[in-house]
Amino acid sequence: MTSLEPAPDETSTHLETDVEVLVVGAGITGLYQLYRARVAGFSVQLLEAGGGVGGTWYWNRYPGARFDSESYTYAYLFSRELFEEWEWREHFAEQPEIERYLNHVVDRFDLRRHIRFGAKVTSAVYDETSGKWTVVIGDGTELRTQFFIAATGVLSVPYYPEVPGRQDFRGEAYHTGLWPAEPVDFAGKRVAVIGTGSSGVQVVPAIADEVASLTVYQRTANWCTPLNNAPITPEEQAQLRTDFEAMCETLNTSPSGFLHQAHDRATFDDSKEQRWEFFEKMWSSPGFSKLTSNYSDLLLDEAANAEWCEFVAEKIRTIVKDPETAEKLIPKHHRFGEKRPPFVTGYFEAFNNSNADLIDLEQTPILRVTEDGIETADGVREFDIVVWATGFDFGTGALNRMGIRGRDGVALEDHWADGPKTFLGVQTTGFPNFFFPGGPHAAAGNNPRYNGDQVDFITDALIYLRAHGCDTIEVSAAAEEKWTDMIDRWATRAPSFGEISYYFGSNIPGKPRKYLLNSAGRPKLFAEIDKVLESHYQAFRLSNSSNPARTGA
Numbered sequence: 001m002t003s004l005e006p007a008p009d010e011t012s013t014h015l016e017t018d019v020e021v022l023v024v025g026a027g028i029t030g031l032y033q034l035y036r037a038r039v040a041g042f043s044v045q046l047l048e049a050g051g052g053v054g055g056t057w058y059w060n061r062y063p064g065a066r067f068d069s070e071s072y073t074y075a076y077l078f079s080r081e082l083f084e085e086w087e088w089r090e091h092f093a094e095q096p097e098i099e100r101y102l103n104h105v106v107d108r109f110d111l112r113r114h115i116r117f118g119a120k121v122t123s124a125v126y127d128e129t130s131g132k133w134t135v136v137i138g139d140g141t142e143l144r145t146q147f148f149i150a151a152t153g154v155l156s157v158p159y160y161p162e163v164p165g166r167q168d169f170r171g172e173a174y175h176t177g178l179w180p181a182e183p184v185d186f187a188g189k190r191v192a193v194i195g196t197g198s199s200g201v202q203v204v205p206a207i208a209d210e211v212a213s214l215t216v217y218q219r220t221a222n223w224c225t226p227l228n229n230a231p232i233t234p235e236e237q238a239q240l241r242t243d244f245e246a247m248c249e250t251l252n253t254s255p256s257g258f259l260h261q262a263h264d265r266a267t268f269d270d271s272k273e274q275r276w277e278f279f280e281k282m283w284s285s286p287g288f289s290k291l292t293s294n295y296s297d298l299l300l301d302e303a304a305n306a307e308w309c310e311f312v313a314e315k316i317r318t319i320v321k322d323p324e325t326a327e328k329l330i331p332k333h334h335r336f337g338e339k340r341p342p343f344v345t346g347y348f349e350a351f352n353n354s355n356a357d358l359i360d361l362e363q364t365p366i367l368r369v370t371e372d373g374i375e376t377a378d379g380v381r382e383f384d385i386v387v388w389a390t391g392f393d394f395g396t397g398a399l400n401r402m403g404i405r406g407r408d409g410v411a412l413e414d415h416w417a418d419g420p421k422t423f424l425g426v427q428t429t430g431f432p433n434f435f436f437p438g439g440p441h442a443a444a445g446n447n448p449r450y451n452g453d454q455v456d457f458i459t460d461a462l463i464y465l466r467a468h469g470c471d472t473i474e475v476s477a478a479a480e481e482k483w484t485d486m487i488d489r490w491a492t493r494a495p496s497f498g499e500i501s502y503y504f505g506s507n508i509p510g511k512p513r514k515y516l517l518n519s520a521g522r523p524k525l526f527a528e529i530d531k532v533l534e535s536h537y538q539a540f541r542l543s544n545s546s547n548p549a550r551t552g553a
């Protein structure tokens with residue numbers, strides 16, 4: 001089995017071993033945290049396991065990898081100059097452009113000298129006497145930090161299903177979330193793609209025309225709808241510049257962090273004819289607007305949801321020529337929005353190629369991977385390349401694998417054995433001075449927007465501590481319990497994702513079925529942050545490790 005990791009970025013070898021702020025993860029969240037901590041005047045070191053900048057956009061370099069968020073709404077908004085000097089080529093940029101952008105940000109703001117690549121954190125232990133963390137990386141180097149901030153991502157630990165013989169395959173095998181830097185040559189190869197979630201449905205059309213044969217193994221059909229990508233015209237570029245401030249205002253206050261406007265009508269306010277006309281408009285609208293700008297009751301009313309699903313199913317039947325394949329591609333067991341809906345460009349069309357085949361794993365599960373291919377109840381198919389598009393250990397995967405030990409040596413993975421417990425998705429009790437922006441219990445929607453809210457909250461808290469002569473901050477058990485209870489209560493409330501979604505950890509055998517996002521969303525996060533600020537951080541205990549008498553602010 002071949003599994004190449006992207007080549008390391010040799011340009012950064014810097015390591016500061018005693019700092020005020022240590023950030024882990026060079027994705028969009030960690031880089032923003034590094035930037036904000038630097039501007040606030042803290043000494044900072046960032047550690048990244050990978051060989052370069054980008055996080056998700058460094059590891060997921062498979063063909064077809066691109067945004068489902070509009071490029072300019074995903075990008076940083078903290079600098080108008082940055083916004084103006086970077087012209088996105090497409091409304092939904094492809095991975096190479098995103099990786100180039102994040103590298104540009106790093107160099108533009110002189111952040112690279114604070115980053116050590118190839119530095120995987122293997123242990124982080126809190127010392128109660130000093131209030132500091134001792135952090136160890138893969139090569140055994142030890143670092144000390146006052147504040148330990150893990151921006152390690154919710155989709156950064158690739159997951160392989162437990163299929164017998166996976167290691168026996170002698171051809172090339174790749175996981176979409178661990179894609180090599182060198183291009184993979186698919187031309188004329190017999191290729192299997194396992195998994196039809198957001199990554200699998202991007203890979204399939206990207207390689208469909210060059211392979212000798214394409215066999216797609218589908219565990220669950222998903223409600224895929226068109227991404228409707230397009231190049232950004234010069235007129236649109238100019239408009240984006242003009243609208244910068246208004247756009248920031250919308251994005252910084254929107255519940256989901258998108259520009260899309262909510263629709264003011266419910267499904268059955270309209271006649272059937274009007275509804276289907278509106279659905280046509282939705283079908284042609286960009287990305288997530290099918291979720292955010294659709295009828296207001298789409299996710300609340302079963303009949304409304306069923307009607308949209310019927311419309312999408314009809315579209316699939318129209319696009320896919322083979323009726324049997326079309327039926328397999330139509331989800332039967334979940335409503336639209338109950339799982340994270342993928343957005344596609346040419347996915348359904350790919351099955352019209354005479355060399356493409358869809359295997360429904362509900363009917364014929366994979367029995368084993370062999371040296372030459374994949375065996376199901378229907379027999380063995382031989383392949384040159386197997387692509388595992390089988391997702392991630394979502395939410396807690398990276399944090400629970402870092403060897404984090406808090407007060408009294410308690411392991412984070414034990415504290416979270418029944419699912420994560422947090423306050424605002426940024427801190428957990430018993431782990432002072434430890435933060436995890438962009439981790440579990442963050443809101444849902446356009447990721448950088450709510451992860452950025454968390455980074456702002458954390459940085460402002462550190463500035464507050466410094467101004468008030470404190471160096472230790474720990475959330476109270478009461479605040480953690482209240483926030484976590486709220487998450488759990490909202491988790492099953494419409495319009496929540498269903499328990500069959502990886503947002504509940506349901507793709508990982510044995511993982512507690514706990515909701516890993518925050519259904520109450522960004523408005524609740526904003527409201528709670530306001531309360532914390534108004535009450536001068538009452539939900540937290542603030543103290544000074546060298547002067548225990550100096551407690552609170």
Ligand SMILES: Cc1cc2nc3c(=O)[nH]c(=O)nc-3n(C[C@H](O)[C@H](O)[C@H](O)COP(=O)(O)OP(=O)(O)OC[C@H]3O[C@@H](n4cnc5c(N)ncnc54)[C@H](O)[C@@H]3O)c2cc1C
Binds near residue numbers: 031122
């Ligand atoms: C293919 C794909 C497409 C996506 N598209 C969108 C989209 O269009 N819109 C959207 O909002 N979201 C999207 N997402 C979600 C995406 O993960 C977030 O948008 C965003 O990239 C998260 O950034 P982050 O910095 O929080 O985490 P990441 O980008 O995951 O970065 C975390 C970094 O931490 C590092 N790390 C983890 N553990 C350790 C350790 N122990 N030691 C050192 N380093 C460590 C990892 O190597 C990684 O580089 C997508 C995700 C995937 C996988």
